[in-house]
Amino acid sequence: MKAYFNGKFISEDKVFISPFDRGFQFADGAYEVVRLYSGKLFKLDDHFERLERSLKELKIKVPDLKEIRKAVYQLINDNNLTDAHALAYIQVTRGMFLPRQHWFPPNHIQPTVYISTSLFTPHNKEIENGVKVLLENDIRWSRCDIKSIALLPNVLGRQKAIESNAYETIWVRNDFIMEGTHTNFCGIKNGKLITPPLSNFILAGITRKVVVQICDSLGIPVYEEPIKKQDVEIFDECMIVGTTVDVTPIIQINDWKVGDGIPGPFTREIQNEFFKLVMSDE
Numbered sequence: 001m002k003a004y005f006n007g008k009f010i011s012e013d014k015v016f017i018s019p020f021d022r023g024f025q026f027a028d029g030a031y032e033v034v035r036l037y038s039g040k041l042f043k044l045d046d047h048f049e050r051l052e053r054s055l056k057e058l059k060i061k062v063p064d065l066k067e068i069r070k071a072v073y074q075l076i077n078d079n080n081l082t083d084a085h086a087l088a089y090i091q092v093t094r095g096m097f098l099p100r101q102h103w104f105p106p107n108h109i110q111p112t113v114y115i116s117t118s119l120f121t122p123h124n125k126e127i128e129n130g131v132k133v134l135l136e137n138d139i140r141w142s143r144c145d146i147k148s149i150a151l152l153p154n155v156l157g158r159q160k161a162i163e164s165n166a167y168e169t170i171w172v173r174n175d176f177i178m179e180g181t182h183t184n185f186c187g188i189k190n191g192k193l194i195t196p197p198l199s200n201f202i203l204a205g206i207t208r209k210v211v212v213q214i215c216d217s218l219g220i221p222v223y224e225e226p227i228k229k230q231d232v233e234i235f236d237e238c239m240i241v242g243t244t245v246d247v248t249p250i251i252q253i254n255d256w257k258v259g260d261g262i263p264g265p266f267t268r269e270i271q272n273e274f275f276k277l278v279m280s281d282e
């Protein structure tokens, strides 16, 4: 497939990053992952808004976002993804500079921009049957609202889940549920949806926002409020939501079986609305 790299469209195996790129040396950059449903980009504006915010918070020069947006569309065309289930990956780093130094390089350094697309197989089995998740102490930094490419804790958390025959790890900070390694967390109690409030400790997930809107339209009350780790067992249903997991039911948290151990009716209703929306949106 073709990729976009600093203004050029080239074969993805011909993209080479300098070892002096600050993304390589310091994970000094931000990214977005956007979903294509049958070739249609889902919530692209929200992803661009969040990318711009992340870059501004990191004081990285914001590249021409109109050009990046055009490049995303061109890649979809050039890579024949106009009917495909796929992902677009957009990464911006502070750019290349040597010698290695922690402080910012001079102002004339241009950010490195990389965009790729790939086919994506929806996780239908998990979406249908539900998944097991682990609870682990959050070992990440305290700016998880920034979609930084520094993902080592997330890598370790997800790996631990996989090694434990689970699908996701949910981070717990000071005894409160935060979010997953690549997902947000929602629970259902007595017909209400409860999800941790936005803060510097979680990503403002775009799927989370869509799920909140869906609940509003369905008349399901939403409470964005802290969830104590020991209180997860009050939930009738739980789910993880995110660009790559859509709305995926959680049927087990550590050794505790959620509800009847099968996806519940509220999760199913939200899923139905979600899949209607992704096919009709934009």
Ligand code: PDD
Binding pocket: 033, 179, 180, 181, 182, 183, 184, 203, 204, 205, 206, 207, 208, 241, 242, 243, 244
């Ligand atoms: N991850 N929380 C974290 C830590 C994430 O990395 C993600 C997304 C989410 C869900 O956000 P959204 O609904 O906007 O995708 C929540 C992407 C998909 C990734 O790292 O691959």
